[in-house]
Amino acid sequence: MGMGTNSTILNALVQAGQIGSRVWSIFWGRMWVNDEVAVDGSVVFGGYDQQKTLGRNYTQPIDFSDTKCWTGMSVQISKITLKFRNGYDTNLMPSNMLMLACIVPQRQLLLEASDSILHRFEQETGMASFDRSFGLHHSAFLYDASNSFDGDMTISLSTDGLSLDIRIPNNQYLVPYVDIDRYGSRIFNTSIRELLFNDIGDQLPTLGRYFLTAAYLMVNLDSNSFILWQANPTRDSKLVSATANRATESQCGNETSAPVSNGSPSDPPQVPPHEEVRLAGGSIAGIVVGATAALSILGLGVFFYLRRVRSHQQVTHDEARASTMGDESRTDAISEIQPPGNMKQQNTPLHEVRGSLAVLSEVGEQDHTVYEMNGDERYRPDALARTALNVS
Numbered sequence: 003m004g005m006g007t008n009s010t011i012l013n014a015l016v017q018a019g020q021i022g023s024r025v026w027s028i029f030w031g032r033m034w035v036n037d038e039v040a041v042d043g044s045v046v047f048g049g050y051d052q053q054k055t056l057g058r059n060y061t062q063p064i065d066f067s068d069t070k071c072w073t074g075m076s077v078q079i080s081k082i083t084l085k086f087r088n089g090y091d092t093n094l095m096p097s098n099m100l101m102l103a104c105i106v107p108q109r110q111l112l113l114e115a116s117d118s119i120l121h122r123f124e125q126e127t128g129m130a131s132f133d134r135s136f137g138l139h140h141s142a143f144l145y146d147a148s149n150s151f152d153g154d155m156t157i158s159l160s161t162d163g164l165s166l167d168i169r170i171p172n173n174q175y176l177v178p179y180v181d182i183d184r185y186g187s188r189i190f191n192t193s194i195r196e197l198l199f200n201d202i203g204d205q206l207p208t209l210g211r212y213f214l215t216a217a218y219l220m221v222n223l224d225s226n227s228f229i230l231w232q233a234n235p236t237r238d239s240k241l242v243s244a245t246a247n248r249a250t251e252s253q254c255g256n257e258t259s260a261p262v263s264n265g266s267p268s269d270p271p272q273v274p275p276h277e278e279v280r281l282a283g284g285s286i287a288g289i290v291v292g293a294t295a296a297l298s299i300l301g302l303g304v305f306f307y308l309r310r311v312r313s314h315q316q317v318t319h320d321e322a323r324a325s326t327m328g329d330e331s332r333t334d335a336i337s338e339i340q341p342p343g344n345m346k347q348q349n350t351p352l353h354e355v356r357g358s359l360a361v362l363s364e365v366g367e368q369d370h371t372v373y374e375m376n377g378d379e380r381y382r383p384d385a386l387a388r389t390a391l392n393v394s
Contacts, residue, residue: 003045007064007074007223012047021048025244027220028107029054030211032235034177041235049243050220055231060159060166064226070206071104075221075228077209079103080160082119084126085153085169094122100160101207105219105228109210110139112175113157117201127151135196137181138188142196150176150195157213159230168232170216175199220244 004010005026012024027050031043044051064074079101082094095101101115113119120143124130129151131143152172159166179194198212218233222244 005221009223012223015047022243023048023245024223025049025220027051027218028214029218029233030107030214032171032174032215034180035173039235041237044239046241049241050218051239052242053236053238053240054234055218056234057232058166060161060164060230061227062161062230064221064223064228068102068206073104073106075105075219077103077105077159077230078161079157079207080165081156081158082113083156083158084123084151085156087153092126094119094126103207103209105213106208107211107214107219109208111142111200111210112170112198112212113207113209114200114202114205115207116203120197120199120201123197123199129197131197135179137179137196139177139180139196139198141200142198143200144179145176145195145197147178147193147195157209166230166232168213168217168230170213174212174215 005012009024009026012021012026015021016024025048027046029044029051032039032041044054060077062075062077065071065076066074068076079095080099084092084094086092103113103115120131129145129149131145133144134140135142135144154169154172155175156167156169159168175198176195177198179191179196181189181191183189198210202208214233215235216233218231220229222228224245
């Protein structure tokens with residue numbers, strides 16, 4: 003993943019303000035067991051998971067002076083102890099011997115070291131390897147599961163007065179044979195056990211990924227150090243952010259801090275006096291619901307207000323239109339035309355017809371005669387003819 007001293011991921015997270023320091027930690031998890039006890043692995047950026055750690059820690063500087071340990075995480079192994087079910091313990095290493103080893107999380111096994119350790123293991127357990135693995139755990143030694151050792155193993159670290167015992171369960175270093183088929187699927191053979199060990203002659207021994215099924219590792223590139231704990235295989239989580247010299251507990255609505263010391267249990271966290279109080283998740287949810295309800299009420303109020311204004315404008319428009327039509331009706335009234343003086347005026351009732359505004363046509367200056375029908379002879383064509391003759 004690129005977790006070296008110039009890690010692109012860690013540098014980007016620090017620059018973006020997502021983490022406070024270039025710190026990462028890892029727990030490989032518990033594999034090859036039933037679902038009730040299996041635990042997923044985890045990687046934490048900017049701190050570590052305090053729930054995954056037990057007891058005292060073991061802190062060492064990152065040292066690149068030994069070019070054989072290219073991760074810079076060198077430890078000294080003082081004992082490799084087999085734990086028998088009957089209470090008998092035996093050390094696979096010669097007495098009073100320290101073995102320098104390099105922690106390499108991406109290596110596929112538990113331990114790669116001298117073949118003398120393998121020989122002592124087979125001598126004490128009575129197991130005999132019949133082949134090497136070319137599967138998922140390539141280079142591991144293969145054994146018959148019917149005669150498999152069922153005890154745990156403890157790897158003891160000791161440097162400058164500091165010590166730490168990492169106990170590895172039997173099912174994390176003697177695992178079922180796992181192969182990968184041509185389509186990428188895993189194939190299990192439970193009749194065979196793989197001892198996650200490889201002999202490497204005189205090369206620098208390594209502790210690989212299966213060491214981290216029992217140990218929890220935190221690397222602090224800013225303080226140039228790494229820390230180991232006995233791992234606690236729990237599904238609970240309690241993230242703690244770390245800086246160069248301090249670790250700060252991060253939880254919902256609360257942050258506390260506690261120093262990380264060498265070879266001693268973590269002190270109870272204390273709340274800094276300047277700590278900012280954050281809203282809990284329930285408070286935030288209540289605020290969101292209240293704000294949503296307020297916006298809904300405000301929207302309904304605006305809707306009814308606009309509707310009322312629009313209704314008032316419609317009523318005003320209708321009243322104005324009615325007033326205008328009344329004025330037009332008065333203007334449309336046809337004025338009575340006085341008959342000329344040479345015609346006898348009769349009491350003829352007026353018949354007014356509703357119509358549009360009259361359009362006045364301009365006429366010439368010549369005199370013209372106005373013809374009016376007699377009231378008692380309306381709508382009769384012969385009467386109209388006689389009237390015209392009489393007038394002329």
